[in-house]
Amino acid sequence: MPKRTVLLAEDFGLLADGTSDDGRAIQRLLARAKQVGGSVELRFPKDKVICVKSGVERYAFLLNEVNNLRIDGQGSEFRLTPELRFLRAVGCSNLEVVNLKVDFLSQPTVAGTLAKVDPKAKAIEVKLDQPAMAGKLGGPTGEDGEQAFFGMIQLESSYDTRKLFHYYVDRVEVLSPGLVRVFNEKPVWKTLKQHGKPGQTRIGLPVPGVAHRYGPGPLFLIDGCRNALVSRVDVWSAPWFSFVLRRNEGQVTFRHVNVQPKLGSGKVLSSCRDAIHAKGNRASLLFEDCVLSGLGDDAFNLSTHCSRVTAIEAPNRITVAQQFPLVHIPFRVGDTLILMDPENNRKLAQRTIRAVNTIPSPRPPRAKPLAPWAPCSVLTLDRPVSEGLRTGLVAWSRESANPKSVIRRCVIRRSCRLQTNTLIEECDVQALLWFYG
Incomplete structure (x- = not known):
């Protein structure tokens, strides 16, 4: 492992007094980490209350293509104003977020x-x-x-x-x-x-003005990253989804991550929506020793976005369009394409993708933050589909559907939607588990 440079948050003006805005100090800390390069740890004072009232693009930690970064809260609690979210990491590698708690100054x-x-x-x-x-x-x-x-x-x-x-x-x-x-x-x-x-x-x-607001997105977004660890993190409230994991690769591990009402608070709800929402990951996903309760929606939602066959160019070449695309899940050469007939819910064929041609299309004006959109793709297959090929078939890539997911020793107190191969071991479950797709 390369030697890690440790940056102390107090050296960049962080007060951690429970009232002052420490958002600007966090931005100075992140800017310095970018200058240092290499492997960097951002270390916060131990067991303090850190108020964050400002951020960049409404995130306290906005990380774009940052590599080898560790954020260690040392048990401190980060309290956010309701319009902010905690972390958005896009295109990063070897990210670690450990030892911290997240709550809001105005409760959802x-x-x-x-x-x-x-x-x-x-x-x-x-x-x-x-x-x-x-x-x-x-x-x-x-x-x-x-x-x-x-x-x-x-x-x-x-x-x-x-x-x-x-x-x-x-x-x-x-x-x-x-x-x-x-x-x-x-x-x-x-x-x-x-x-x-x-x-x-x-x-x-x-609470109006706080609860169920998409705003800038989920409390934690890890998107298109390679290798991430989230460990000993407590989320006591979230206006929308707590964690969204999408299009990641390598290994993504959640260990001792709890989304639940703060103990002793008497609260009924923690996250207004899903605790952990994983969509279209090629990464191996491991969730160990987590507690998920008091949720407005699913504890786990492990799924992908399917496509529909919209045109048949040849028996081995089809055009597909993604359905309800909250995020575009791209096909790749070498992927295993699964074709399913929605009329009888049976698998029709399995083929290897030999070529992908993405058809550019303008993104429509978005009246709402979650307006569905994704480009179409023309897929060339390794061999023809001889029987049953028609428009309307459901199609997806097996490799991008969270193919290696493990939930181990977790306490689950809300329903789970599992549209992927998932191994569940030694869990305490008092909820409905949906296996579908």
């Missing part, structure tokens, strides 16, 4: 206890743990890429577990200090009347 959700279910009014009444938050609640704003606006209710379920149940919020009325009426037009009242227990059932309500 507020916890409370169910006080009353009123099906006639299509509303529930909630007694808030923090009465002062009553005036900050309300319905969706539609701003900054805000998505489905819901809270979560903990309902008693089978096997002595608690089922997290979506409760969409249309509007909120303040009845008295700390008591609010929350309206929801969706048909949920039979379930709530049967399982909701006033005085006992807990609920997490979204």
Whole structure:
């Protein structure tokens, strides 16, 4: 291993006093790391509270093609303002993020206890743990890429577990200090009347302007990197996805990474959406000794974006277009192409890709941050598909579908969507696991 240069955050003006903005000091630290080059460790003071109120492109750590960097929080807690996210790493190699906690200065959700279910009014009444938050609640704003606006209710379920149940919020009325009426037009009242227990059932309500906002993206984005380690990292709240891993190569390891409400806080929710969302990785993915709970969506979502056959140029040459492309997952020469018939959900053929011709197409204006788009590709195969070849078939690359994924000794308290070969070992699971695709 090359000798690592250690840069101390305090030497670049970081105060870690729990109130001052340390965002500018972090940017000076990153600039110096770029100048030094080679293997660099950014070391933060031990067990402090570091407030981050400014960043670059709304990220505290924005890393583009940075190699051999280690960020060691030494147990410190990073508190972000709600418009910021923690880390975006694109095209990096040998990245390590270790020993830190992440939370927000303004919480995405507020916890409370169910006080009353009123099906006639299509509303529930909630007694808030923090009465002062009553005036900050309300319905969706539609701003900054805000998505489905819901809270979560903990309902008693089978096997002595608690089922997290979506409760969409249309509007909120303040009845008295700390008591609010929350309206929801969706048909949920039979379930709530049967399982909701006033005085006992807990609920997490979204805070407008913070919760469910796509904003600049996930709390942590690792995209197109080679080799990454995230270890001993705690996420106590996140407005959207906590971790998104996409198009990475080599080895990506998560060890002792916990996405859960801060212990003792009484909170119901941690991340408003997925804890770990892995899409289109060629890397080996290893998740060990992680705890994922209090989530508004999946604990693990391991999947890829499939394409559809849109044209047949020859029995061994087809044009494909990616479906619902949150991110473009490119095909490569040598990949194994899988063709599936969606009418009977059966595998039709498996071929090796001999040539890829990506068809340029202008990116359409994006009305929303997640507007789907990806270029088409013409794929030349090693041999013809003799039977059943037609437009509309589903196609994907086996190599880019997280082909080597392991979840080991994890505590999972929310559903998992697994559209990839996944080995699950010695896990404590109280959730629905979806295996599909």
